[in-house]
Amino acid sequence: MPRVLIIEDEYALAAALSTVVRRLGAEPVVAASGLGGLEKAQRQKFDAVLLDIGLPDMSGLKVLATLRANPNPPPIVIITAHGTLDNALEARRLGAHDYFLKPLNLAEIQPQLRALLELPRNEAPQTAASPAPAIMIGDAPDMQRAFAIIAQACATAVPVLLTGQPGTGKTLAAEVIAAQSTPHTLVIFRSDEWPTDQAGTVLAQCLERSKGGTLLIEEVGSLSLPVQATLCRALAQAEQRILATSSLPLLEFISQGRFREDLYYLISVLHVALPPLAARTGDLPALATAMLQRAAPDRELPLALESLAALKGYDWPGNVRELVTAMQHVAAVCSAAPVLPRHLPEAISSHSQESKHLDEALRRALIAWVDQKLTCPEELIPDYDTLLAEVEKPLLAELLHRFEDKPTRLAAALNMNRATLRRKLRELLGKE
Numbered sequence: 001m002p003r004v005l006i007i008e009d010e011y012a013l014a015a016a017l018s019t020v021v022r023r024l025g026a027e028p029v030v031a032a033s034g035l036g037g038l039e040k041a042q043r044q045k046f047d048a049v050l051l052d053i054g055l056p057d058m059s060g061l062k063v064l065a066t067l068r069a070n071p072n073p074p075p076i077v078i079i080t081a082h083g084t085l086d087n088a089l090e091a092r093r094l095g096a097h098d099y100f101l102k103p104l105n106l107a108e109i110q111p112q113l114r115a116l117l118e119l120p121r122n123e124a125p126q127t128a129a130s131p132a133p134a135i136m137i138g139d140a141p142d143m144q145r146a147f148a149i150i151a152q153a154c155a156t157a158v159p160v161l162l163t164g165q166p167g168t169g170k171t172l173a174a175e176v177i178a179a180q181s182t183p184h185t186l187v188i189f190r191s192d193e194w195p196t197d198q199a200g201t202v203l204a205q206c207l208e209r210s211k212g213g214t215l216l217i218e219e220v221g222s223l224s225l226p227v228q229a230t231l232c233r234a235l236a237q238a239e240q241r242i243l244a245t246s247s248l249p250l251l252e253f254i255s256q257g258r259f260r261e262d263l264y265y266l267i268s269v270l271h272v273a274l275p276p277l278a279a280r281t282g283d284l285p286a287l288a289t290a291m292l293q294r295a296a297p298d299r300e301l302p303l304a305l306e307s308l309a310a311l312k313g314y315d316w317p318g319n320v321r322e323l324v325t326a327m328q329h330v331a332a333v334c335s336a337a338p339v340l341p342r343h344l345p346e347a348i349s350s351h352s353q354e355s356k357h358l359d360e361a362l363r364r365a366l367i368a369w370v371d372q373k374l375t376c377p378e379e380l381i382p383d384y385d386t387l388l389a390e391v392e393k394p395l396l397a398e399l400l401h402r403f404e405d406k407p408t409r410l411a412a413a414l415n416m417n418r419a420t421l422r423r424k425l426r427e428l429l430g431k432e
């Protein structure tokens with residue numbers, strides 16, 4: 001029986017990971033600290049290691065390096081709460097096989113772990129017939145909410161509606177859910193690909209083919225009203241699980257009489273809303289790194305800070321799909337690391353030009369402001385700390401606003417000392 005070492009100090013997470021490992025027919029061994037994990041790894045042979053970066057006694061990266069220094073180390077998957085580029089790149093550099101972001105979506109981990117352990121199919125009855133879907137990346141609060149519902153969907157067989165702009169990952173999320181259903185047969189029907197007169201027939205065929213498995217109806221809002229009526233009747237005695245996606249505003253369609261309300265309720269027992277990429281720019285470093293690794297698996301292509309800034313400044317109308325293409329472009333044109341703004345597609349790199357203009361505008365405004373402060377007798381010139389406080393005040397107010405007025409989130413995101421931040425908020429903004 002394969003053995004998996006779980007080095008994780010959060011008891012609940014270690015227990016959940018143990019369940020996943022056991023479900024895969026492997027034996028979990030848990031260590032709650034880095035040293036404990038290293039000791040266990042010395043004594044026993046493991047087929048895989050799940051390693052938390054944030055351990056109480058030592059850095060997970062240190063544990064990773066030590067484990068990797070052994071002859072024939074097993075594949076090591078990093079679990080990190082901070083989806084930062086640095087962590088991910090460092091873990092990759094040290095030879096980590098993969099990394100997962102906290103909070104974990106156990107449903108996603110299962111296929112990855114199964115592939116890692118290379119379990120034969122008969123030892124792993126839950127294995128998806130189709131290849132395991134790619135892992136979904138996302139640390140943003142909206143993505144975490146979506147993951148929580150995806151996890152619930154994986155645990156039941158009720159219909160799920162997945163909504164979001166094109167390219168936000170609706171199909172990917174549906175594939176993740178279908179891979180967890182038994183059996184795993186997934187039939188996909190794309191409503192907007194068929195002329196109205198054929199859609200009904202093709203849908204009926206798909207309903208027949210997917211019996212006992214899952215039917216994914218893509219762009220359900222494109223179905224004509226007669227086909228919607230047929231679907232409603234079919235769903236009353238559905239012999240398959242129904243997943244549906246929509247990038248169209250179904251509720252608006254209902255009020256306009258273009259979408260049946262009863263069908264909406266039938267297909268949306270669970271509702272996963274996937275946020276647009278521009279609303280979760282914090283996920284861009286991890287997403288872009290993963291896409292780059294996929295596009296250039298044999299090369300390390302870290303993104304320069306200016307390139308990251310350009311990615312964050314762009315509005316991503318094509319969402320994650322556009323990011324996938326952008327990183328394929330980078331892999332094709334960038335021959336030596338790091339990835340610079342000039343390696344990005346034109347539409348995106350022009351945003352870094354925009355940020356240069358902004359920097360220039362700020363510099364000019366600052367010159368004018370300093371001129372004004374210094375235009376007085378020398379003894380009246382404010383001291384440096386006063387000037388600095390005047391600049392820092394609007395900066396802090398703006399940053400705090402961006403982090404929902406939550407100093408703890410601001411401190412974590414900008415790597416600030418929490419006590420220092422609180423003091424500054426009190427002194428500069430009068431916030432307690």
Ligand SMILES: Nc1ncnc2c1ncn2[C@@H]1O[C@H](COP(=O)(O)OP(=O)(O)OP(=O)(O)O)[C@@H](O)[C@H]1O
Pocket residue numbers: 134135136137138164165166167168169170171172173218245247320321324
């Ligand atoms: N959270 C994510 N993590 C990793 N990859 C993602 C994520 N979301 C989307 N992708 C990738 O982005 C691409 C587009 O995703 P997908 O096809 O699922 O979008 P969609 O919302 O179904 O689009 P459409 O509405 O056009 O059908 C795919 O390559 C998918 O693997």
